[in-house]
Amino acid sequence: MNYPGKGLVEGLAVTARNFVGSYFYKDRLTTVQYPEERIQTPENSRTFPFLVFDESPDKPRCTACKICEVECPPKCIYIVMDRDDKGKPLQRPKAFDIDISVCMQCQICVEVCPFESIKMDNDYEKSKYGRFNDLVQRLPDLLKSNDYYRQIKPVEAAEVDAKLKAEAEAKAAKKAAAVAAAAAKAAATPPAGSAT
Amino acid sequence: MIAAPSTIPAGGAITTQLLEVSIGPQHPSTHGVFRMDVVLDGEVVRALKPVVGYLHRNHEQLAEKMSWLGSMPYTDRLDYFNSMSNNWAYALAVEKLAGIKVPERAEYIRVIMAELSRLQNHASAIGFLLQDCGAWGTPLLYAFKEREKILDFFETVSGSRMMCNYFRFGGVRVDLNDEMLAMARKIVAEFPKFLDEFEKLMTTNEVVLARCQRVGILPKELAIAGSISGPVARASGVEYDIRKVDKYGVYGQLEFGVPVGAVGDVYDRYYIRVLEMRESVKILQQVLRDIPAGPMQAVEVKLRGFKIPVGDGYGRVEGPKGELGFYLVSEGGPKPYRYHIRPPSFINLTVLEDMCVGHKVADAIIILGSIDIVLGEVDR
Amino acid sequence: METIYQLLHVTFANVPAWTVQVAAFLIPIAFIFGVYPAIFALTTLVERKALGRIQNRYGPNRVGIFGILQPLADGLKILLKEDIVPRVADKFTHFLAPVLIVVPGLLVYLVVPVAPGMVAVDLKIGVLFALAVGTMSVIALFMAGWASRNKFSLLGAVRAVAQVVSYEVPTVMAGVAVIMAAGTLSTLTIVERQGGGILNISNWYVFRPWGLVGFVLFVIGGLAESARCPFDLPEAESELIGGYHTEYSGFKFALFQMGEYLAGMAMAGVTVTLFLGGYMGPGSGPGLVGSLIAMLWFFSKLAGMIMLNIWIRGTWPRLRVDQLMGFAWKVLLPLALVNIVAVGFWHFLTPRPLAWVVTTGWLVIWFLVLTKCNASAILEKREYRYV
Numbered sequence: 001m002n003y004p005g006k007g008l009v010e011g012l013a014v015t016a017r018n019f020v021g022s023y024f025y026k027d028r029l030t031t032v033q034y035p036e037e038r039i040q041t042p043e044n045s046r047t048f049p050f051l052v053f054d055e056s057p058d059k060p061r062c063t064a065c066k067i068c069e070v071e072c073p074p075k076c077i078y079i080v081m082d083r084d085d086k087g088k089p090l091q092r093p094k095a096f097d098i099d100i101s102v103c104m105q106c107q108i109c110v111e112v113c114p115f116e117s118i119k120m121d122n123d124y125e126k127s128k129y130g131r132f133n134d135l136v137q138r139l140p141d142l143l144k145s146n147d148y149y150r151q152i153k154p155v156e157a158a159e160v161d162a163k164l165k166a167e168a169e170a171k172a173a174k175k176a177a178a179v180a181a182a183a184a185k186a187a188a189t190p191p192a193g194s195a196t
Numbered sequence: 197m198i199a200a201p202s203t204i205p206a207g208g209a210i211t212t213q214l215l216e217v218s219i220g221p222q223h224p225s226t227h228g229v230f231r232m233d234v235v236l237d238g239e240v241v242r243a244l245k246p247v248v249g250y251l252h253r254n255h256e257q258l259a260e261k262m263s264w265l266g267s268m269p270y271t272d273r274l275d276y277f278n279s280m281s282n283n284w285a286y287a288l289a290v291e292k293l294a295g296i297k298v299p300e301r302a303e304y305i306r307v308i309m310a311e312l313s314r315l316q317n318h319a320s321a322i323g324f325l326l327q328d329c330g331a332w333g334t335p336l337l338y339a340f341k342e343r344e345k346i347l348d349f350f351e352t353v354s355g356s357r358m359m360c361n362y363f364r365f366g367g368v369r370v371d372l373n374d375e376m377l378a379m380a381r382k383i384v385a386e387f388p389k390f391l392d393e394f395e396k397l398m399t400t401n402e403v404v405l406a407r408c409q410r411v412g413i414l415p416k417e418l419a420i421a422g423s424i425s426g427p428v429a430r431a432s433g434v435e436y437d438i439r440k441v442d443k444y445g446v447y448g449q450l451e452f453g454v455p456v457g458a459v460g461d462v463y464d465r466y467y468i469r470v471l472e473m474r475e476s477v478k479i480l481q482q483v484l485r486d487i488p489a490g491p492m493q494a495v496e497v498k499l500r501g502f503k504i505p506v507g508d509g510y511g512r513v514e515g516p517k518g519e520l521g522f523y524l525v526s527e528g529g530p531k532p533y534r535y536h537i538r539p540p541s542f543i544n545l546t547v548l549e550d551m552c553v554g555h556k557v558a559d560a561i562i563i564l565g566s567i568d569i570v571l572g573e574v575d576r
Numbered sequence: 577m578e579t580i581y582q583l584l585h586v587t588f589a590n591v592p593a594w595t596v597q598v599a600a601f602l603i604p605i606a607f608i609f610g611v612y613p614a615i616f617a618l619t620t621l622v623e624r625k626a627l628g629r630i631q632n633r634y635g636p637n638r639v640g641i642f643g644i645l646q647p648l649a650d651g652l653k654i655l656l657k658e659d660i661v662p663r664v665a666d667k668f669t670h671f672l673a674p675v676l677i678v679v680p681g682l683l684v685y686l687v688v689p690v691a692p693g694m695v696a697v698d699l700k701i702g703v704l705f706a707l708a709v710g711t712m713s714v715i716a717l718f719m720a721g722w723a724s725r726n727k728f729s730l731l732g733a734v735r736a737v738a739q740v741v742s743y744e745v746p747t748v749m750a751g752v753a754v755i756m757a758a759g760t761l762s763t764l765t766i767v768e769r770q771g772g773g774i775l776n777i778s779n780w781y782v783f784r785p786w787g788l789v790g791f792v793l794f795v796i797g798g799l800a801e802s803a804r805c806p807f808d809l810p811e812a813e814s815e816l817i818g819g820y821h822t823e824y825s826g827f828k829f830a831l832f833q834m835g836e837y838l839a840g841m842a843m844a845g846v847t848v849t850l851f852l853g854g855y856m857g858p859g860s861g862p863g864l865v866g867s868l869i870a871m872l873w874f875f876s877k878l879a880g881m882i883m884l885n886i887w888i889r890g891t892w893p894r895l896r897v898d899q900l901m902g903f904a905w906k907v908l909l910p911l912a913l914v915n916i917v918a919v920g921f922w923h924f925l926t927p928r929p930l931a932w933v934v935t936t937g938w939l940v941i942w943f944l945v946l947t948k949c950n951a952s953a954i955l956e957k958r959e960y961r962y963v
Contacts, residue, residue, distance in 0.1 A: 008402055011892060018338075030632060043352075044370070330894030332805065397891070403892050454962060455961075458958070
């Protein structure tokens, strides 16, 4: 039955249903009282990068190879390799700055890192009061332990751990095979000064 | 610039002058930093000039300095409402140039993402249109509730709600596990209920009908002549949908209809979007049912040092706003030589003046809302 | 006022007569000044919370429990804002306009009865006074637009004036129907005529066919006069510029809002008086307890009308200015005139069932005819094909 004004009345019915329903069905209200309650972000959620270390902050996985600095689209990473007194490069960074006001959270640095050392954090409360240099994160801010990584991203961290373990085992197996081959070669050839 | 007030000469007719007003760039109803210089005769619009460029961020120039993959996050920020479609257009263009074949599971995943993106874009677009009409936020917030669910799904899959950076050349970045597929199925199951409620609220509402019908008519010949694409063109009667013409991805194997309107006014553009949402739900149901197992990315694509053979090519998709195309010229190196985007919002804006002349000022705002522009795309 | 004077005179018999008179004069005024602006402050909060619930979110709930101190916070904020007056503006008129918009809103409450015998001034021409004074706020709107010396404020003010004036006519005509049925212009008598019947409810004029149509007309007219959605083109003129209150900031802007809301609530109060039986309800009668119950009934009806306004605001978009005027002159005015004829039928046809049938039939036929004549241009049925 189509009477003039029907659309108007039906519209009122819809809003009335929403109004009354919002008191009885709590899942109609989609907001939470931030900052007292926080919505749990999913595991894959990414905000800004951080560096992973395994045992202590002095031994990060990062070797300062600068691949992430080159691949970063907005060029927000700045790395300086640590060198010892003679100028020989130690395979770790002396300075590692990420300007998170430039970083666009694209995750390309994570994908291209060959050492699984830079990963994405999911902490989003990074506001600072200062305008100029407060949003640059330096090496001490960025280093976080592997336990923290396992805590925020369990599935991903488990995969990374398995991969690193497999790589380490493969390397150890290769080294053991090389040592065994060298020992076999040494045993096969006569020792010096015994033949003649 | 304000014209002088009208003068009444002694013993003669009243002379009036035309008024030149600039609507924007800061304005609650212009969908971004966009300016329209209108020339008014009393209440009626006599001429209109869109002024763009307030959001120009030099995207095309930046891409010439970055690797092929490095531009992918920047394409998210073009039409920031649906980053998935933008990613797909760029990936399609590169794959065409480089001759990469995409595995089937990845194609299905791409369709899921693009159609979900279309759903939330159309929902917000009509929400914003009705907000401009004057309904104080109610339809907009209902649409945003559905959009929240889709954005939560995007966050679960790719890590970010809007700037997903999800597609890669030859596939997608992250595979969908069963939990994510269940989430997508739940969204698709609940969406028709929202559409029914929304239609009851707005589609037969007499005030909406009075505001939107016979306002801003775009004739079919003008739509074709102006290269208009997307729901705007289909509302005017142009039967063109790239999903049916190019059949990219797995769209050739899916069954869905493309609604086409007859009159081409604001109401048609609004209702075509509602119908398109229903068709997208149909597509999603088919895809979620039939998704095969398999790899998610072509294995021969390198992450670093990716090079494309010499040549040029154009890849396009049916984005929710129209035809989004990427024209790439490669010299065989790791960076593009020329990277050009065909933005649908920008091209759809060229007929704004023809649609608005003769209508009142309040209508000009609604007509702009019905074209559904995003300034990130218009200005790049 | 008379009742209060009698009450006080009886209770305090030793006090000189002039004190009792002054007290009887001041108490209703204090009541109006105290209660209605407080209701206004509460309405701003309730509106935001109700709109929020319609849109599936909480309204303000940070300041005080359930946001109850939010009006206080808003008032403080707006008091502390800088008061900007344009250099080329007409200073006297610019200052006077917000003051002048509050006054008519408050004046209407003088003739709205809240309990038996409790009306501030029992005028014999009460309804005429209410409708005439209520329209005076139009002058203030125009003063605001003119004094700002801003071309767009003037445009907005002109539109607002046109809207208010053209919606005044069907409103008054709808009121005329009630006046004819009650036979008097005094608001107190009109409310008393709506008493009796089953539970003091069935005699309300809204339950008569002509009363229902009159009620709808009066509600629509009330929405248009206080420039609320769906007629809020003057207020949401931010489609172009700000309308008549562009050049106002700080407390003067708050006074505009207050004047607008007070006028809206005054129209709601008059609607309740004329159509919804004023303070009549089960249990309302003379005496202290009866008066308190009557006051409760009046304020709950007023609250219901305000909630209806908020409900409509949350649902319908706004009309364009030419559609607005067309609606008033082409649909509402003829309907109001037809309504007056219907009251005539009701009054003169003696068997009651016959009167019901004839009046209802007359009104329904004219309603359909008018909407058919005017709506055929807009409600098209569209066909969409699929390719």
